[in-house]
Amino acid sequence: MSQTIATPPTVRLDSDVIGKPISRPEGPAKVSGAAKYAAEYNVPNLWYGYIVDSPIVKGKITKIDASAVLALPGVQQVFSHENVPSFAWFDRSYKDDVAPGGSPFRPLHEPEILFSQQPVALVVAETFELARYAASILRIEYAVDEDFNTDLDKARAAGKGFDAPKGKTGFLPPPKPKGDAEKAFQAAAHKIEGEYVHHAQHHNPMEMFATTVEWLGDGKKLKIYDKTQGAPNVQQYISKIFGLGKDEARVISKYTGGGFGSGLRPQHQVFLAVMASLELEHSVRVSLTRQQMFSLGHRPHTIQDVKLSSDDQGCLQSIEHNAFAETSQYENETETVVNWSGILYKSDNSKFAYELAKIDVDTPADMRAPGAATGSFAIESAIDELSYKAGVDPLEFRLLNYTYTDPTEDKPFSSKRLIDCYHEGAKRFGWDQRNPEPRSTREGNLLVGWGMGSGCWDASMQKAAAKASLSADGQLTVSSATNDQGAGTYVIMTQVAAQTLGLPIEQVKFNLGDTDFPVAPIQGGSWTAASVGSAVQAVCQEIGKKLLKLAQRMENSPLEGIDFEDVQFADGHIRANEDITRTVAIAEVLAASGEAKVEAESSAQPNPINTMKYSMHSHNAAFVEVKVDEDLGTIHVTRVVNAVAAGRILNPKTARSQVLGGTVWGISMALMEEAYLDNNLGRYMNHNYSEYHIPVNADIHKIDVIFVEEEDDLVNPLGVKGVGEIGMLGVAAAIANAVYHATGKRVRDLPLTIDKLL
Template sequence: MSRGLVAIGEPVPRVDGRAKVTGSARYAAEIAAEALVHGVAVNATIARGRILALHDEEARAVHGVLDVLWHGHRSDAPHLAHYFDAGEDFSTVPAKPLVSDQVHYAGQPVALVLADTWEAARHAAGLVRIDYDVQAHATDLPHHHDEGRAPKELDEDTAPPKPRGDADAAFAVAPVKIDAEFHQAVEHHNPMELHASTVLFEAGGALTVHDKNQGAHSTRKRLAKVFGFPESRITLLNTFVGGAFGSGLRPQYNVLLAIVGALHLRRNVRVVLSRQQMFTFGHRPEIWQRMRLGADRDGKLTALIHEAVGETSRVEDFTEMVTRWSGTLYRCDNLRGDYRLLPLDLPTPLDMRAPGAASGLFPLEVAMDELAHALGMDPLALRLANYAERAPSGDKPYSSKKLRECYALGAERFGWSRRNPQPRSTRVGDEWVGWGMASGQWIAEQHEAQARVVWHADGQVDVETAASDIGTGTSTVLAQIAASALGVPIEDVHVHIADTRLPQAPTEGGSSHVASVGSAVDGACDKLRKKAAKLGSRVEKLEAHFHVQPDEDEQGRYERAVHSAVFCEVRVDEAMGTVRVTRVVSAAACGRIINELTARSQVLGGIVWGIGQALHEETLIDHALGRFMTVDLANYHVPVNADIHELEVLFVPEDDRVVSRLGAKGVGEIGGLGVAAAISNAIWHATGRRVRSLPMTPDKVMAPHA
């Protein structure tokens, strides 16, 4: 191949890699601005109540402090009137700060200190004292899950699966049955980059907002609504994003406060959250679940009942697709799902990588393992015995499904056939060795997207779209698509993204960005090729615009999903209760792989995430005070290098032209799914102990046999 020519599927290194490792990439907290004002938020220390008084005299006396804003002392300038007068609005943003004396949760931002330097603002924020009317609070889900209520609204995605048959009657007479309760603790996103915003106040009152988020256009739309602006008044950029995992799907309070400060002072303002403040907003909700499986003696599922109660806040219902997965993964004629919410005095939860599935698949896949043992069947054989060739809910054909091939490939590479089915059958030194497996499934979607591609006479190509790159490699994949489609070196393709002045793109989330934006770029390049063939060299440059508008009727005829099979080995030291995940093989079918290198990295990161969910990540709550306790990376544990051993990713060839014109689906979520369940199943195989509560910490691993 010629210099720089690439094909779809090749492992192309990241085009922005050099900028990131050399520091030339500028994130939201690093944007240069003249006469920059720094803002630091003051957070409530109570879980529920009212602000009676705020004492800011000491804070205002700090050299460099310009103002302290709170609901009782704010600007009456016309440009802030809508923001304050509209009151609290939880439909657009998780929390609207400074507009009320109400405290809905500990950590709620209740004041903003503005100063010439960050050091002065931070010091002054620590001097603000607040008097509260403290009210009784509740933050304990496990002891009150039976008080959950139905969500106020559920859409097709988050609603429980449509009932089939009579699940309760079928379960009652099933010859083999499993009935178990499960629990998952609160998890926080914790991307490396802190949430930050730099707001530039332009002539005439226009705002240029640099913000960490997952969708420039969607964020601007929400901000315009909150502040009562026309969208044209805001230019929003999220050029580089150091991880988000769902925490950037809605504007966080840093950007709201930065805009309030900029409008109040008519100056440039930056607000950066501390690591501790990263624990004061959305998170994966704590959830209690009960799973009941019934089967005949041959392993055929005859009943499936999945109940879940998830935590939400007092001010907003947060819903996710928790029980839906039990209706889509296996054949079962009798099924019932139930999903309820328990309002607590905590921040509104937020979508977190594989929302709903990371929680909902765990009890299903652990219960399947328990059922296999009760039947005397191999866990993989049980799954194959209940394999769904068509979608169990709705009886639709799959647009593509290679889960069977994932099972076969993963099992062969892992050596699953050598597994001794008896628990506590293998010991090496002081450690018991166990093998476990689980299935993974995620949705495959395409959203409306636009792209413009310009092919210049000198061969250079500009790709323009407001797509986001939250660390997934969007810029690289779009460059690769264009280079491959036009037959030009990838070095000659320049990708421009993450700016509301560019063609509209959806929020990056749900593993749909390549299928959506990538298809728009491919479509524009297809137009360019046809123009070039017709016009030859008679023009200096060619330009094409392409608008992806998914055919909902056509796509709706199919069940669209990605699948995986996860196999893992653990070693358990019973005396210490420690678990080492020594080997993981993940075989995934994710449509056509555009970039093998970035796709593999996504799945590897997902596996690490799954190990964290299984063994490490838990935001502990002090129920007496009603607030999160583990609010830094010293106490909130995530996997580190010593926790990660041999990981292998296998891609099953798949090409899905229903989901996208590229044949691509998505890889962002699937890597983490099934991992926690496979580890739990492996711990049981190693020790004979069933651990149904995440994370599976040493105290749980050492608990008496269940």
């Protein structure tokens, strides 16, 4: 797995720490409780805010009676649209970095109700228990508008769809049509068409959203501990709204107990906590309940129509993929859903469409592998169905329609080892032993089925910065404002820094999650390793250049006259590449220089030429075994092999953990997850952990992860592609396909619950 870094300094392979399964340095703090999350900071003299939600979907607040609440000893204030201060934000569409098009929801801005569970008031009291009780007796009267709609099917039937606008960063409109897909479909030897559906799914990270604002008593200076996937994004959001300078609104997020996309945007508790702290000139904490977490966005309910056709041999003749998704009344949340079909498979005749419909729900949000998880379920299920129609093995069908270039952009891939994922995954799984006939394999009363699916995800990079300081005692400290929501950022950045300067990993520390550090993008899109990792490499190279200059100033320096590109950093030494006997210890360089420390700051950004010339993606192939009880209809996923090609693997332990998590989520999406929306009430009815089903240990069996070796010196300086999203793709479809192989019944509506099989 290990390989040398693509850019200088050259590193000897025997000193590599990149590619090794090194454990997380923050692990002991997490398991011992020493790691503090947003709601755990012990701020002195803290007050507590509790949010009051709207019980109606649509309408208007007509009266708020807070007299009984304010009469309670210890209650400090009740904030609502009647008494919040006026902000420029209320008059202009200030947005965060990842906001979709439209006008963002602004808590307590006006009496209008836009969705169920909308925050309508904030009660602040001296204790959490008092704030919660006070919120329960707050009297609010509403004028209810019964003319609401939370039903996407109803909006579709009424012709309410519209082409999704480009207003969101990262959203790619559907590819342009090629040939005549409808004509080719009608003329083809084999064809299938189907509707593929999943309803709203919610993120449900373990840590609920919370913000602790410490009032520092110096003007408007605040220290904000927030649950987020991007401290700089929250700081920018807060600074714009409240007119604060960066030195007045320091945001800290050292640990995040899962986000999965729900923390990409600043959530409304951070606005409410900061507002209350500024108004009351006091430290305030606002925490959400598990039920309130269901008002922060979700994977949007999406209906997809897929039409595929092939010739007698199984070569695709046409691809049509259309998606119809929900958004809120006030924003246009978009996902890249249908494009993946055109990237994965070649056809001379293709047609794609993506429409939105505005309904009375909160704005959906990015959720692990947004768009791709939705689109891959539909296309990979349809490909499987067509393979049966054509009489071709599902794996052979995919190999037959494999493409070595990106058909949607007519670009070569920077690298693509999906074909190796197919072969290595199939070999490990034992796919060649599969009986192709549905309902052909049994174990007693259990029907056994095998299925597969594949996926691809953008291998992107964002601009990021880092700073580094090497002290005279040989300790290297590297810092960036990036986040770690559990992906392993702490350890992989430590590894990159240690290898770049050839230092023992014990002498390296990486700090993150603080806006006092150099700016970094939100942690999402599987781009953190590429973006922040490249910045860490760059800043350590700057330290290396300074060390080389100091070494060359030493008396009788063995490195005199050597350029930086011609030295390597390994085992705590600087050595000439062509003659490693010309060496000097870094500790000696620092001692001779008399400097207390060597510091640098640097940044990294994508190569625009490469991004224009190449299509950059990670790929995977998932192979699944299911066992279905013939009488009860219960489904057990007993075995999964997930083969992933994601460039250079910085740490196989944390990368494997990411793919395991993605695979588990694929199982969850296929068999369990659905937020039940009562369209008569416009409200999610299972907004809790007891009824919103997610896997537990007993649901998960053997998962085998394979990393296919892949070198890519075009995608970024480190040659890495993210693994956060790719591991989830293809899994849900593979399960649905395996269920068909086991039972002979094709289910296109997720989740695959018992009632759909009986």
